[in-house]
Amino acid sequence: YYVVPFILGLICMPMIAMSDLLQGLARANSWALFALAPTYLVRPVLILALMALMLLVGFAPDARTAIFASIAAAYATTLGQLIGVTTRMDRNIPAGPKKVHFAQWFLVSLPIFLVEGFFFLLTNADVLMVGAYMKPDDVAVYFATVKTLALVHFVYFAVKAGVAQRYVQFTHGEPEKLAAFARETVSWTFWPSLAMALLVLVLGEPMLSLFGAEFVAGYPLLFLLVFGVVARAAVGPCESLLTMSGNQNICAAVYAMTLAFNIGLNLVLIPLFGLWGAAMATAFAMIFEAGALSFTVWRKLGIVMAIFVAAEGAA
Template identity: 90%
Template structure:
């Protein structure tokens, strides 16, 4: 069975989107995909999209309640600590949470079961050891730097590093699940279960008489993170054991590490770029400003989730197509741009329309962040307009140049923050973020065209690659 791109859109997008996108997707109908190929990618994206919708709602509600319970000052402290822990925990994987998505499908298709068993075990052990060492060094660093850190940040940051090994392990387990197209195992622990448990444990601690402050919220986060990751570990391990027969294993750690390192750089720059504005606001402004800015960014996350949902659904398929027909890869990549842009545009308009009352839910003082949405949305639209370019580059073996692009973008972003935040406050952070995202989108799209000959830009036809 074979079917067109427009037909595919009609199967997994709402009808009004499919009707609008049909003519554009029809341009690639000359390149045909099998039902299995298209079905698996679309199924992953639909599940990822659905999970991110529910996740965005859960995250928004939970953050509103946390802000209401703690007040803007304590909430700002918690936000800065938790964002830092999530960033460092992700980076502590050193790229293995993404490289396994590249190697596992390859080893399975080539029948290299010894290598498959090896990478599954070695990646877990490496990430657990590396993240534990990083957590220890982080706690030591905070303690030594205490004289130069605001007093209200010291204890929360020392407590926060307890989460690091489990955050890193959860990211790796999500990578293992994505490599096997287990969308729910890949996404639901981090995006559904953990935020719900943080909220639940926080509520229970408040009922037990604990103070509604950042330290209580961090204790709740520690408990939720460990419970979620251990449950995820059991579930993924059981499924892996059913699919991979017992036997000897081969460990090519040096090879895996060499490939993971540039991926680590890509992920590091991307993650830092995504969250640099919050960190820079925390460095220059007080926790109340951090709280307002984070609430604004959290509201905008309702648009971001489209991009991340498509990225989660297509990365493994990019890896498989890279070793096959280049025309098939190009057509599929172009289609994922449409999957990303049109739903993102719709969500952006919705957020702009409802942004102010949504921010007031956090507290009356949070409404001051509403005007920032109109500036930040330009950056989000620019990123959506080129689709998941970095996944395409990483899965096609161009992770080095992708890392270089992100390094330049991160440096550009930080430089803008350093200059603009002291001059314009939160407006400076928003300007830096929007300009950096526009630069990132243009640089990644240009790199994909130069390296792969694929036009990843929503309003430019594929024939423009000539």
């Protein structure tokens, strides 16, 4: 039951990669609609619409049908985004000679690639480790539980997407403005995340019941997992600040350590405590990530990225 959906999912990869590239181009030019709407609004709605249509015409309600809907939605939204972004690029950037600085691009982009790669693995390592140790039914319950936290994670990703360009602007010659703005982004991340976390805890049980009555067993895990997510939000988008200020190498190292820490905890705790062990490993890893990133920002930039620590505490 894993192989066919996995192979079908690989068909989406070229369009997902192109969409990320186009999102970066659009964000660099402050085209928020073209950057975020295709991925976060259009594609999810289109997946749901296509899934409903396929079920109406007789497709089975299984993973392969969902993957087919995802493939169609990914190709449709990415191609539309490609047309929109390239049209605006052609309109705003005049034709002329070009030069590719491949070595410089590679040296900068490789650590950023590692940061994003380690972060992606970090957000999925617990599910993979649960799959290695426990039954598919347990994996399903845990997966549904951690994905319920998407409402809380959304705040972090929204702030991260919106502030990176401003970090770059203030990094060059305006350290006071950078420090003040960075402190503001911590508040922008933490308080909405805390509000969403409380909402998820209140509505978590009925939300999980939408997957099926047996999925409600994952509700108690939310209290532990939410603690880790809020801890991450308490330091704001440190990763973006480090990357945009030229400290992407040490940022990649922090995420590598966090991933190793997470995997080690999962190896120890899942055999002992089952799903609770995975939740503990994930929460502890997010707390470690938050502390390590905040400390690194302070050492490298002299900026205190922690919601309840005053800026004067950097001294």
